[in-house]
Amino acid sequence: QDDQFKKVISHAKEYGYVFQSSEIYDGLSAVYDYAQNGAELKKNIRDYWWKAMVQMHENIVGIDAAIFMHPTTWKASGHVDAFNDPLIDNKDSKKRYRADVLIEDYCAKIETKIDKEVAKAAKRFGDAFNKEEFLSTNGRVLGYQEKINTTLSRMAKSLENEDLADVKALIEELEIADPLTGSKNWTDVKQFNLMFGTKLGASADSAMDLYLRPETAQGIFVNFLNVQKTGRMKIPFGIAQTGKAFRNEIVARQFIFRMREFEQMEMQFFIKPGTQQKWYEHWKETRLKWHLSLGMGEENYRFHDHEKLAHYADAAADIEFKFPFGFKELEGIHSRTDFDLKAHEEYSGKKLQYFDHEDNASYTPYVLETSIGLDRMFLAVFSNSLQEEALENGTTRTVLKLPSVLAPVKAAILPLVKKDGLPDVARKIVEDLKWDFNVIYDEKDAVGRRYRRQDANGTPFCITVDHDTLEDNMVTIRHRDTMEQQRVKIEDLREIIKQEVDV
Ligand code: ATP
Incomplete structure (x- = not known):
């Protein structure tokens, strides 16, 4: 994880x-x-x-x-009075935490234990494993689940009633430790306003x-x-x-x-x-x-x-x-x-x-x-x-298997080698496609390395220009996810890319 x-x-x-x-x-x-x-x-x-x-x-x-916005906006919205997080400091480490997040993280750890139990059982029972049934019958898992439920609902209730002393009590009862140092020496829980303040206007007394x-x-x-x-x-x-x-x-x-x-x-x-x-x-x-x-x-x-x-x-x-x-x-x-x-x-x-x-x-x-x-x-x-x-x-x-519609670069155009006129053809393809898509030109390194680079970059297509291109006006288009390669006409490129990246 x-x-x-x-x-x-x-x-x-x-x-x-x-x-x-x-x-x-x-x-x-x-x-x-x-x-x-x-x-x-x-x-x-x-x-x-x-x-x-x-x-x-x-x-x-x-x-x-x-x-x-006008400052009264934040009075009306409730942010001045109510946009608060419950904070707690650790007396030894002097680190500050959100009390509710400490408690949620504690529950997440228990959830991880449940996941482990499930994984273990799945391995043991193989095909016969039924997750729903396991979750609803296994005593240990039910105990973990119960602990999560009571903890979270007590926390929710205390926060709702602004009973910060009980939030602290909960942290102590659960023996939650400072995640960085392991110390369990906590201060009281306090409320803290999350809005950033600034001033409008130059002179100190008229500034808003x-x-x-x-x-x-x-x-x-x-x-x-x-x-x-x-x-x-x-x-x-x-x-x-x-x-x-x-x-x-x-x-x-x-x-x-x-x-x-x-x-x-x-x-x-x-x-x-x-x-x-x-x-x-x-x-x-x-x-x-x-x-x-x-x-x-x-x-x-x-x-x-x-x-x-x-x-x-x-x-x-x-x-x-x-x-x-x-x-x-x-x-x-x-x-x-x-x-x-x-x-x-x-x-x-x-x-x-x-x-x-x-x-x-x-x-x-x-x-x-x-x-x-x-x-x-x-x-x-x-x-x-x-x-x-x-x-x-x-x-x-x-x-990086980004959804194609979201990928930063839709296609990389690669001349197989840096000579014999291949770069010129590749550049021409870039010039043509860039009106519709974000495309790039890349001629550095062997073509296999360039493919890997574009895979890691999330680029859905690599288009390679080789010596045959000069004869037949066709290029190799490689798909990121399947690594499949196809020979296609240069004039069809726009439509092929469009099919994949348009919403
Ligand atoms: P959280 O409980 O995680 O603090 P929230 O309930 O305060 O979030 P909202 O006020 O409902 O969040 O804000 C709506 C959305 O804005 C959230 O679902 C989240 O995707 C995003 N968001 C809120 N706070 C942050 C933040 N500090 N950084 C990045 N995204 C945020």
């Missing part, structure tokens, strides 16, 4: 996907830069989302609101305290009426947005899974009160389909329905993905009722209502939200795609 994750991180660096920010100064914790390939992959994920959510929906439009937005959603809520009126939108309709958000995260040790500066892709869907259940189901299903359309394996996704709901929600579920460190939240689907619009009405003194011509009545719409982290999606795609394959000749190859 840990090994696989380490491989993901080093591959991301080695192949120009993700660098640590300000690396020459030893980096900045939980802040990352997307490199030449990473920026392309990230853009392609964003575009894939935007196309599915905005372009394909007549009743959803996109906006791009500012990161700075601002926050960097911790979510993009509020830019949509405050623009609800502007968009509805100017776009003549009829309920139900949605407003989508992608953009940076900032959170002063305390636990930030899972690469780009939890960052201090990250990007969200959110859509708020405005609906008639009373229809939220239907739309909640609709968007859960629609969003899961979007994920599955990328072909990254149905078994790697699961829903997690929230029992403990945020103050604004009446139903909430996460789509969890199987990251190298286990199933974790990738996207949230929230039924937010009229909490946000009502709060902004109250704080701004402006009505944010919709006149329904069919009903001949005004109301404050309810909201269904889908919210996904672009960086987390990047990590999901990248870690799922990185594979080591044993080949027939006894060697292995590292291949």
Whole structure:
């Protein structure tokens, strides 16, 4: 598990996907830069989302609101008062942790034990093994499961009641140790606000305290009426947005899974009160389909329905993905009722209502939200795609099996040798294809090495120009995943690539 994750991180660096920010100064914790390939992959994920959510929906439009917002926004949204994480310090190591994450990690360790029991039994029973039956009858596994359930539900209850003393008690009873030093000497649990503050204006006394937005959603809520009126939108309709958000995260040790500066892709869907259940189901299903359309394996996704709901929600579920460190939240689907619009009405003194011509009545719409982290999606795609394959000749190859639609480079054009006019033909193919796809030219090293390089880079096609090309205008196209090679006409290349990489 840990090994696989380490491989993901080093591959991301080695192949120009993700660098640590300000690396020459030893980096900045939980802040990352997307490199030449990473920026392309990230853009392609964003575009894939935007196309599915905005372009394909007549009743959803996109906006791009500012990161700075009027400070009252964050009072109305509840972030000033309630956007807090429970923190605990270890007295010996002086390290600070999120108390809930310590407890969740403890449960994840128990889950690993369950997995081990399952694997052992599967080996022992072979074909006769029935996982469901094993899970529901094996005493030891049931004990582990019970421990996870009681721990998590006690934690949820304590957090909901803001009973921080009990969160601490739980950590002590479970004898949770500092992951780095093993010390069990904890302070009390305290709440900590996650918003980054800054100032607008030059002089000290007239400057206004601002926050960097911790979510993009509020830019949509405050623009609800502007968009509805100017776009003549009829309920139900949605407003989508992608953009940076900032959170002063305390636990930030899972690469780009939890960052201090990250990007969200959110859509708020405005609906008639009373229809939220239907739309909640609709968007859960629609969003899961979007994920599955990328072909990254149905078994790697699961829903997690929230029992403990945020103050604004009446139903909430996460789509969890199987990251190298286990199933974790990738996207949230929230039924937010009229909490946000009502709060902004109250704080701004402006009505944010919709006149329904069919009903001949005004109301404050309810909201269904889908919210996904672009960086987390990047990590999901990248870690799922990185594979080591044993080949027939006894060697292995590292291949990044990115969904073709998301791959940064769609094809590499390779002259077999650097002479006899082959580079000219290859360059001409690049010149022709670059209008439609991101393609590259590569003439360094033997062609086999170049294939391997493109495999590791995630490029779906290699196109090789050889001496026969000069006679027959045909090239060899090699498919990354199957390593199959075909002889095709140069003039057919565009269509062949298009078939594979278009949505
Ligand atoms: P978590 O429980 O993991 O902190 P959250 O429930 O606070 O996440 P939301 O506020 O619902 O997350 O944000 C929606 C999405 O934004 C999440 O599903 C996740 O993909 C992404 N996200 C949230 N915080 C971060 C972060 N610090 N770094 C990267 N992505 C994030």
